[in-house]
Amino acid sequence: MTRASSASSARTYPDRRGGSPPAASPPASPSRPLLPPAKHHTSQHIEHYGAVDNADESRITVRDAVFGDLEDGGPDYRGVTPASAFVLMAKANFGLGVLAIPSVFDKLGLIPGIAAIVAIQAMYTWSASFIGPFKIAHPEVYSLGDAAFVFAGKAGREFFGAMFIIFFVFCAAAALVGVSVGLNAVTAHGACTAVFVALAAIVGWALSSIRTLSDVSWVGWAGLVSILSAVVTLTVAVATQDRPASAPPHGPWDKNFKLIGSPSFVEAMTSLNVILFSSASSPIYYGIVSEMKDPHKFTKPVLATYAFLTSFYVVVGSMVYYFCGQYVASPALGSAGLFLKKVCYGLALPGLFASLTIFNHVSAKVVFVRLLSGTRHLAANTPRHWATWLGSTFGAMLAAYLIASAIPIFSSLIKLSGAVFCPITAIAPMVLGWNHDHLWSKRDTPLSRRERVTAAINALILCLCVFLTIAGVYAAVVDLYHEESEYTRPWSCENNAGPVA
Template sequence: MSSQREKDNEKYITHVEVRAVSPEDPEKGTADGVKVHDEVFGEISDDGPNFRGLSNIGAIVLMTKAMIGLGILSIPFVFMAVGLVPGVLVILMIQAMMTWANWEVGQTKLRHPDVWGVTDVGRKLAGRFGEEFLSVAFLLYMVFIAGSAILAVSTALNAITLHATCTAVFVAVSAVLGFLLMSIKTLQKVSWLSWAGAISILAALLMMVIVVPLQDRPAAAPQTGPWDKDLKIFNNPTIAEALSGVSTVVFSTAAAPAFFSFASEMKNPHAYTRCMLISEAIATSFLILVGVVIYYYCGQYVAVPAPGSAGVLFKRICYGIAIPGLAMSLCIYAHVAAKYLFVRSLRGTKHLATNTKRHWVTWFVCTGSVTIVAYIISSAIPIFSTLCSLIGAMFGCFVSVCPMGLMWLKDNYVGNRNRTWKTHLGAAWAVFVVLAGVFLTVGGTYGSIVAMINSGTEGKPWSCADNSGSVGT
């Protein structure tokens, strides 16, 4: 099997890198202007965007930003639902699955250089039906995340301005901002902005975990007299509450569909795994840090999103610092959704990697369409925690974990006559991952729907009401 992988890697090099002009200086053109030939994007030259320009450090920043931004703001609420110790265990369990799935993304890209995303994995697994089926799930997942990001940015604007205007206005402003950012065509250039996004969100999270322990009491607790944070080491949630909490963790970490896009635009896809492991370590550390610290000091008075636990003043400061990070979460996921539509529309034509009129019109139609749908979602489901849980439940495992488990089995187990105990062990893990993904999809969706029903009176579609909890606090 190792020899087969070596052949697959050689195939990748043959199709993708052998046409590069100069390994020492890939920016130098050739006589015909071709820099590199890519199995997905075709001939990449100076006449169009560089879809193979993402550096290793740029990939790390994008991956880290993709996992730290939205879901992490609801992680303390998960700890409140399941308890301190189960909260840590759930994060570690889900992260183990997601890290493996993200690792398989890189392996799949090397074995199948024509794969751009999870939709192509569907084609490898089940032909046209598999491709179309996963295309719908992938687009819904990406656009729903973009919708939750619009909601998060509007919440930040409400908090900073103390609800200076109708929330529906802030949602619209957030959508326009997202459209402008996501319209940057290459992930190489998106990664430059992601530096600001990653630094801002990490700085805001660190400020939050420093400020909350220094407070006399959480903002949501009674401001006079005794108060009980009711800290639970092990809580006793209902099945629906537990599954909803797990779904929120899934939403925070299930980025495999976006990681495919990152791998496809990297200068050196062979460095993907190293970049991914670094970003996973950073993301896991911050998920546990934020969850443990905020829940330990706030207990039952945890606010959702988490910056509300720091009180009105520091909430405004945290959101002010975090806005670039929240905006870049919107940019990344909306960009990946639009890029899929763009690649699918122009794949196999010169227009995909050349700045023609058709190229530009198609790109802006794709970005505009994603923006409009994400805006409608964010306005129709105005409750941040509920939206995060619902997205993670319905699509997180379904598009991030299950396809990767099946792809591993297809490439490494089915038809392999030289199976070793390691192969059987890997197959057992892949089957477990697929079954766990199915269970979390079904059970988590149930839990999220129950939570949505219970919180149905807390927000109205296209509402002007403050969604940051700043007014009257």
């Protein structure tokens, strides 16, 4: 077989190691046909099609600004559709966060809780809407670190890249704890909790080792249906039962329902940390848009994702809080009694595994792309390709396992991750990327009215990010200290799911 040569009009991009791919050579004859792309559809990332003598005996090669030459027979790194993008984004957010949202209303009260959810979701929607245009303007970007290299240079790449990986390792750790809680609930603590965490890590590593996001999307669909069914079942259950599981079993009970709460500063900030965590997966959107067939269609699934998340968090969270009040559990699936607790967790387990899969896949993929960038092994089925990929997924899962075993407290992991990582990785970088393209790189060009308004909103959001990070970390550390208990010691075999029998 002859390898397709590049067309004379092909563009080249520098790779992440500072070099450039080989210069494109012109076709031998202008009369030779250019082959159309096969499964790799047209977009700004496709740099050339092969010019060959015999199309029947040739391999179709497409140059991608991130993955290099994409050939038929290799992994399809450009197969994500808008529907797949929506389910990946929705499932990456909808899972661990929604299980903690009802407890937010118990601290803040119904009205402030709804206002906080809507405000934070609006910030996420605003910042995430910049990702698609930024990717189109800078096609070599695949990860948050790559985006930071554009607006902050090498130091920015290393800082934000490290923050991204650590954040999603923490997310995977929270998913591991969530799975262990579910397994304890379903089996009535049928085994040591440390064993359940290890089992979840093994299954999660196997699923997250699927190589492309387009193939991972089926896990996302199954997980989204799973979590939706569990949360809807919970909502119906608490609405039809006489009292929540943790309320007094007999006699009158006071759910202490509050329209406006009176939380302490630590309680208020930890509640905001939970809301921040519930929709903080936007850093993975750089990878999703990079693997889309048409990145120009990215904005619609983003808007659909946040509309879905906001409406569901407000409706389900407020309903569960209305019926449970101060007796709402965190995770919320334990609010409806022992039998329904088993049912809800049984329904939710595939969704928790799906969250674990996505979190580990995206953190490992960033390491994988960084290690093999500029080499043919990135998109070819070579031994080095497979060894690097499986090593990346295993290493990311091992780190998540160690964190989950050391801090086996679901709510504390959510709150700590929300404070330390969410504003600085899921909001601020997208705003800084817009500022780079529209302000810093165009200093001699007058700003339009729309750009001035956007710049002012961005400045306000960056100030809020600083406040949320500093205050949130303080509150999370204080909360973690006070939540220590006997059954949450590191590598403990004790039940972490509360009452199960």
